[in-house]
Structure formats: C-alpha cells, structure tokens
Amino acid sequence: MNSYQVTILGAGSWGTALATVLNKNGHNVKLWMRNEDQKENILKNRVNHAYLPDVLLSEKICPETNIKKALKNAEVIIIAIPTQQIREVLRENKSLFPENALIINVSKGIEKNTYFTISQIIKEELGSYDFCVVSGPSHAEEVAMKLPTTLVAASSRRILAEKAQNMLMNEYLRVYTNPDVTGVELAGALKNVIAFGAGVIDGIGYGDNAKAALMTRGITEMARLGSVMGSSLNTFAGLSGIGDLIVTCTSMHSRNRRAGILVGQGKSMNEALEEVGMVVEGVSTAQAVYELGKKYQIDLPITSAIYQVLYENKNVEEAVLHLMTRSKKNEMEEIVEYRPVEWDV
Ligand SMILES: NC(=O)C1=CN([C@@H]2O[C@H](COP(=O)(O)OP(=O)(O)OC[C@H]3O[C@@H](n4cnc5c(N)ncnc54)[C@H](O)[C@@H]3O)[C@@H](O)[C@H]2O)C=CC1
Numbered sequence: 307m308n309s310y311q312v313t314i315l316g317a318g319s320w321g322t323a324l325a326t327v328l329n330k331n332g333h334n335v336k337l338w339m340r341n342e343d344q345k346e347n348i349l350k351n352r353v354n355h356a357y358l359p360d361v362l363l364s365e366k367i368c369p370e371t372n373i374k375k376a377l378k379n380a381e382v383i384i385i386a387i388p389t390q391q392i393r394e395v396l397r398e399n400k401s402l403f404p405e406n407a408l409i410i411n412v413s414k415g416i417e418k419n420t421y422f423t424i425s426q427i428i429k430e431e432l433g434s435y436d437f438c439v440v441s442g443p444s445h446a447e448e449v450a451m452k453l454p455t456t457l458v459a460a461s462s463r464r465i466l467a468e469k470a471q472n473m474l475m476n477e478y479l480r481v482y483t484n485p486d487v488t489g490v491e492l493a494g495a496l497k498n499v500i501a502f503g504a505g506v507i508d509g510i511g512y513g514d515n516a517k518a519a520l521m522t523r524g525i526t527e528m529a530r531l532g533s534v535m536g537s538s539l540n541t542f543a544g545l546s547g548i549g550d551l552i553v554t555c556t557s558m559h560s561r562n563r564r565a566g567i568l569v570g571q572g573k574s575m576n577e578a579l580e581e582v583g584m585v586v587e588g589v590s591t592a593q594a595v596y597e598l599g600k601k602y603q604i605d606l607p608i609t610s611a612i613y614q615v616l617y618e619n620k621n622v623e624e625a626v627l628h629l630m631t632r633s634k635k636n637e638m639e640e641i642v643e644y645r646p647v648e649w650d651v
Pocket residue numbers: 315316317318319320321339340357386387388389391394395412413414415444445446447583584585587
C-alpha cells in the first residue's frame with residue numbers, strides 16, 4: 307500500500323481519531339492545531355485531553371501549530387475544522403496548500419449566509435483541487451477505539467474516491483466509494499439538523515414513536531432537498547444518509563443530539579452549546595437549510611420547526627403540535643426523483 311504525507315487540519319475529536327487510523331495504516335501524519343498547550347500536552351502525554359481523553363496517540367503522529375510547517379510537502383490534506391471556520395482558514399493560508407495535494411473534507415455542515423457546501427467553499431477559496439468528501443456513521447470516540455465502522459468516500463473522479471478508500475480502509479474501518487459529491491455533502495450536513503431535533507424529542511420526553519417519525523420524515527426531507535440540488539436518492543439511502551442519521555439520532559456520543567436534549571429540557575441554545583463544549587454543526591446548518599428550502603421553494607417542515615425553536619424562540623410543544631396538525635398528506639405523493647449520478651472520469 308502507498309504511504310502518504312498527510313496533514314490533518316483541525317485537532318478536535320474527528321481529526322484526532324482519523325490521525326490514529328491513518329497512522330495505523332502506515333501514513334505519515336501531521337495534526338495541525340492552533341493551541342500551543344494542546345500541542346505540548348500531546349507531545350508530553352500522547353493524549354488529546356480536551357477531545358479524546360481516553361485514547362493514547364502514537365509518537366509517530368506529529369502535532370503542529372505552525373500551519374506553514376504542517377502543510378509543507380503535504381500530499382493529502384484532511385479538513386476537520388468546524389464548517390463556519392473553514393473559509394477563513396483556507397483564505398488566510400491559501401498560498402501554503404501544495405498544488406497537487408488531494409483535499410479530503412470530513413467536516414459536515416453548510417456555510418451560513420452563502421449556503422455553500424464545503425466543496426464549494428474550497429473551490430471558491432483555493433480554486434480547482436483534487437477533492438473528495440468522506441462521511442458516514444462514524445463517531446470519533448468509537449473509531450478511536452477501533453470499533454467496526456463504515457464510511458463513504460465521494461468524488462467526481464473514481465480514482466480519487468478509491469485513493470481515499472485505500473488510505474482509510476482497514477480491518478475495523480470499511481470504506482465505500484460514491485460519485486455523488488453533492489449528495490454525500492448534503493446528507494452529512496442535513497442529518498445534523500434532524501439529529502438535533504431527535505435530541506429535543508428525547509429531552510422533552512415525547513417518546514420513541516415521535517423519534518421514529520422524526521427520523522423517517524427527516525430522511526424524506528433530506529432527500530427532497532438533495533434531489534432538487536442534483537443528488538441521487540440512493541445516496542440518502544446509504545451510509546452518509548440514513549446510516550449517519552441513525553447513529554446521530556440515537557447515540558449519546560452525538561453532540562447534535564446532546565445539544566437537542568438540553569434544549570428539550572428547557573435550556574437556551576447558548577447554554578446547550580456551552581455545556582456540550584464541542585462543535586454542534588446542526589445549529590448553524592439549520593439556518594442555512596431553512597434558507598435553502600426557501601430558495602428552492604420546497605417544503606421542509608421539520609427543519610423549519612427546528613429553525614423556529616432555535617432562532618425564533620418558538621416553544622417546542624407548539625412546534626411539534628404544528629407539525630402534527632399540518633394538512634393531511636399521502637405518503638406516496640412524495641416525488642423524489644431517482645437520479646443516477648455518474649463518475650466524471
Ligand atoms: N466528532 C465526530 O465524531 C465527527 C465529527 N465530524 C465532523 O467533523 C468536524 C469537526 O468535528 P469535531 O472534530 O467533532 O469537532 P470538535 O469540536 O471536537 O473540534 C473542532 C476542532 O476545530 C478547531 N477549530 C475551531 N475553529 C478553528 C479554526 N478557525 N482554525 C483551526 N481550528 C479550529 C478546534 O480548536 C477543535 O480542535 C465537524 O464538521 C463534525 O460535524 C464528522 C464525523 C465524526
């Protein structure tokens with residue numbers, strides 16, 4: 307297997323967990339972070355205390371705070387920074403990205419104000435790069451413990467999706483490929499909004515029936531937006547769609563679900579975010595998805611309800627009552643066009 311010089315931008319839980327995978331798979335890994343204390347701590351104790359306190363990091367994983375040094379000679383660059391911060395990091399460091407590097411995005415969100423997916427942000431800030439998005443049901447805590455996990459690597463070019471697949475795959479991490487970049491990006495971002503809602507349902511105590519309804523109608527809503535934005539229904543039925551929705555709506559590892567539980571229990575959004583203490587992508591993505599629904603003139607009732615709870619102080623009971631008493635619908639009326647997405651090359 308080829309061994310690559312890999313730089314991971316963002317040393318939170320996911321960036322760190324992927325560093326363990328890539329190191330185990332024989333790649334040379336640099337992990338870039340902004341915080342000098344975090345770096346010193348990793349060098350001294352081989353642990354990323356704030357994010358993955360129970361995981362011992364190999365001495366071969368190199369923590370780095372100097373982004374110039376981190377990106378020098380990088381063959382593969384993994385972006386694991388919260389979505390709303392990606393643009394500024396790319397813009398400030400544009401000249402440091404080696405031209406022929408493969409950029410793999412593993413973050414899951416949509417940019418506020420522009421409603422851009424992360425590949426669109428990268429294209430606008432860096433221009434044309436070899437690109438791949440890796441997503442799927444994969445809590446960092448479990449990947450770092452080497453528990454069996456699956457992912458999907460999507461690129462418009464088969465060879466790049468297969469490169470990411472080969473780099474990441476091992477006996478506890480199984481990676482599929484997919485040509486539907488937009489679908490995989492949207493699915494990974496949209497499921498965070500629904501997972502936040504699932505947490506709210508849990509927090510308020512509405513029970514398992516309500517949560518199953520939210521997840522089922524949630525994936526329909528995700529696919530509805532995905533379809534008008536050019537992605538394939540199959541993607542939403544796959545690992546980055548229903549797969550990630552299931553894990554995020556049901557796992558106590560999920561930051562989105564945990565924040566939702568706190569809001570369902572009566573905490574304000576800011577109190578919930580502070581208590582979770584890590585990025586809760588669904589909160590900002592809810593705003594972007596709400597606006598995308600208006601832009602494409604499609605009905606996104608669950609996202610709209612979550613948006614209203616988050617940004618318009620709508621009472622949760624009222625939001626759920628509104629969802630339950632909307633006009634009657636026929637489940638079969640949902641027209642989500644089946645659209646195959648092919649590799650460009
Ligand atoms: N944690 C998980 O299990 C998974 C997370 N993801 C996605 O990966 C992305 C990162 O998530 P986590 O690692 O969980 O977040 P986290 O909250 O654990 O860590 C985020 C890291 O980004 C750093 N950061 C924040 N702003 C930055 C900036 N301007 N420049 C550089 N670094 C900055 C923080 O200091 C922190 O180290 C998110 O989009 C998340 O949805 C995807 C799959 C699994």
